[in-house]
Amino acid sequence: MTAPTDVSTPAAPVAGTPLFGTVLVANRGEIACRVIRTLRALGIRSVAVYSDADAGARHVREADTSVRIGPAPAADSYLNIGAVLRACRETGAEAVHPGYGFLSENADFARALEDAGITFIGPGVEALNVMGDKIRSKNHVAGYGVPVVPGVARPGMTDAELAEAAAGVGFPLLIKPSAGGGGKGMHAVDKAEDLPAALATARRVAASAFGDDTLFLERLVTTPRHIEVQVLADHHGNVIHLGERECSLQRRHQKVIEEAPSPLLENLPNGAAIRARIGEAACNAARSVNYTGAGTVEFLVSDEHPDEFYFMEMNTRLQVEHPVTEMVAGLDLVEWQVRIAAGGELTIRQSDVALTGHAVEARVYAEVPEKNFLPSTGRVHLLDELPAGTQGRVRVDSSLVEGLELSSNYDPMMSKVIAWGGDRAAALDALDTALAGYTALGLETNVEYLRLLVNDPDVRAGRLDTGLIGRKLPGLAFRRVGHAELVAGALYVLAGRDHGMTAAGPWQMRNGWRLGKPAPRRIHLGTPDGGMATVEVTGEVASGPVTVAVDGGGGRTASLHVQGPGQVELMLDGATHHYALAEDGTGQVFLGSQGWSCRLDVLTREARLERILAAVQREEGAADPAVRSPMPGTVVSVPVNDGDAVAAGQVLVSVEAMKMEHQLVAPLAGTVHLTAQPGDLVKADQVLATVHPHAAEQDHHNPTTGEGA
Structure with missing residues (x-):
């Protein structure tokens, strides 16, 4: 069985309604690149917009023309309606495709385009108004026979009113922003005493992400599955659905791996009947607001009672995970969005829809799963996103190019890897193979974590629910740097130092040349966990096997062979290891293998001494009193005052970066000294607060006193 269509290269233009x-x-990033690809296939001139941070971005390079719309902050560029309208006028754009996020569900934007005589490639203002507000949409669709989750959804409720209503909803419950999406601002609350703090955080995140801090409460459905239905609707009254997607693999309400169709429905004897029911409910939700274009209706489905499903929201735009539907339905959804917006009629009827095979998508993020998914930044030094042998069954929608500097101003999702197979097992195998060959050196990514999920027994068996990742994460075994990686990094550095230096004569070479026996050379490497290792190399890397010793261990035989740009083979004591390697010229080496990657720092004498002193100055196991920003960002909240007595684990500062809020807590009890305030722009590793332990704590941690606390 072969894939129904390769939508990574959309179909050629066809006759019909003029486009x-x-x-x-x-928009920006991978979705802008994906839309531009279809526009080109349709013979339509594309216009990219960009902020200062995106001047060299891939979507800017791939569009036919581009316009700068402002500085890096999204509020001053991608969310600036006036700037986008000016770009339309400057370029003669007749229509705007909003992608997803940013202005894609903004009714004011759609209205402004309408007033300017520019077509919005999306639904009408009525649909945006109703479905863009979760409270309004929930109450609205309930009147059209669509089942909804029990809860309290009234506009304008204060924190006190929400807290009072919570008792009627019951715990555990879910706080949700009315204007939001993508899981931002959503918080599960188990106990009444935790509600006030969660409401405050949810309002702050909602106001920042969506410009609206309205919240509502829903009963938390235990062991739920997140299943959504793709709909298409035209201006001629035709509404169809293209089956469902399973989006239950989530972390913090953010989807990680999505697939179509749902294994839950595929494995049930009455799955086809449930698919028809949930599909018709989705179509009714679309009909209720005279929807046009591509949209998604999201449902919570009980794992124990799959015939029970509840409306969550309607996304009035293209979804991140739309490629899995494209691959099993054999359609280009962006093409249909364009054709419908131009007045075209759907030529597909519900009876024409056939789902072929299975497709799975994994979202690739710049983040560090081992560090609570901390977003990361960096420059792409080596890129290979579509390994040889995966073409045809694997598609990659990406924003990356070599040399790109990843900004902390935007969402950390970089690309999506989508695989198709004749059945679910084949699709998961294809995805795993593709992820194993995915290389993006210079950035810390979640690719290894994605492979661990794809190969988890419960995932393979289709036993999914929205809490599965949270339960599995503590048991995931992430790969660590070993001797082979240290040796490969050291030999790669030495090979680079030796290359091209022979013409300067032996006295200028740095390969340990001397009369008589060669001198060993030492490379000091810093590891991702803050540790250090010394690799001693005797011999010339370029001329054959060398002798290596790691941290003074016995000599071992090694050789490094270059197999292609950035690709090397290491032979160490007869064992073969393959790596992708890149060096950034500033003392950092990036190494990748089978979807795993790491950064090794080549330490100068000063850097090595600094690490040694840091280890000596702090007793092993003691908490670091300094609270540092994990990455560049903006301080959005400081809930304590300078000089306050704080408890270990108490939130001291909240930093927003890559559209996520990170709460930094006190590492120990003591008196806090603050060096940051709300609104500050901070750098990675910048000290934002210091906790001075109380006298008893100091005595307890002082090895010279001999006294306990």
Whole structure:
């Protein structure tokens, strides 16, 4: 069985309703690149918009023309309606495709385009108004026979009113922003005493992400599955659905791996009947607001009672995970969005929809799963996203190019890897193979974590629910740097130092040349966990096997062979290891293998001494009193005052970066000294607060006193 269509290269233009001459893509990243690809296939001129941070971005390079719309902050660029409208006028754009996020569900934007005589490639203002507000949409669709989750959904409720209503909803419950999406601002609350703090955080995140801090409460459905239905609707009254997607593999309400169709429905004797029911409910939700274009209706489905499903929200835009539907349905959803917006009629009826095979998508993020998924930044030094042998069954939608500097101003999702197979097992195998060959050196990514999930027994068996990742994460075994990686990094550094230096004569070479026996050379490497290792190399890397010793261990035989740009083979004591390697010229080596990657720091004498002193100055196991920002960002909240007595684990500072809020807590009890305030722009590793332990704590941690606390 072969994939129904390769939508990584959309179909050539076909006759029918005249399309637009120029379309502006009001977005960035991988979705902008994906939309531009279809516009090109349709013969439509594309316009990219960009902020200062994205001047060299891939979507800017791939569009036919581009316009700068402002500085890096999204509020001043991608969310600036006036700037986008000016770009439309400058380029003669007849229509705007909003992608997802940013202005894609903004009714004011759609209205402004309408007033300017520019087509919005999306639904009408009525649908945006109703479905863009979760409270309004929930109450609205309930009147059209669509089942909804029990809860309290009234606009304008204060924290006190929500807390009072919570008792009626019951615990555990879920706080949700009315204007939001993507899981931002959503918080599960188990106990009444935890509600006030969670409400405050949810309001702050909602206001920052969506410009609206309205919240509502829903009963938390235990062991739920997140299943959504893709709909298409035109201006001629035709509404169809293209089956469902399973999106239950989530972390913090953010989807990680999605697939189509749902294994829950596929494995049930009455799965086809449930698919028809949930599909019709989705179509009714679309009909209720005269929806046009592509949209997604999201449902919570009980794992224990799959015939029970509840409306959560309707996303009035393209979804991140739309490629899995494209691969099993054999359609280009962006093409249909464009055709419908141009007035075209759906030529597909519900009876024409056939789902072929299975497709799975994994979202690739710049983040560090081992560090609570801390977002990361960096420059792409080596990139290979579609390994040889995966073409045809694997598609990659990406924003990356070599040399790109990843900004902390935007969401950390970089790309999506989508695989198709004749059945679910084949699709998961294809995805795992693709992820094993995915290389993006210079950035810390979640690719290894994705492979661990794809190969988890419960995932393979289709036993999914939205809490599965949270339960599995503590038991995931992440790969660590071993001797082979240290040796490969050291030999790669030495090979780079030796290359091209022979013409300067032996007295200028740095390969340990001397009369008589060669001198060993030492490379000091810093590891991702803050540790150090010394690799001693005797011999010339370029001329054959050398002798290596790690941290003074016995000599071992090694050789390094270059197999292609950035690709090397290491032979160590007869064992073969393959790596992707890149060096950034500033003392950092990036190494990758089978989806895993790491950074090794080549330590100068000063850097090595600094690490040694840091280890000596603090007793092993003691907490670091300094509270540092994990990455560049903005301080959004400081809930304590300078000089306050704080408890270990108490939140001291909240930093927002890559559209996520990170709460930094006190490492120990003591008196806090603050060096940051709300609104501050901070750098990675910048000290934002210091906790001075109380006298008793100091005595307890002082090895010279001999006294306990």
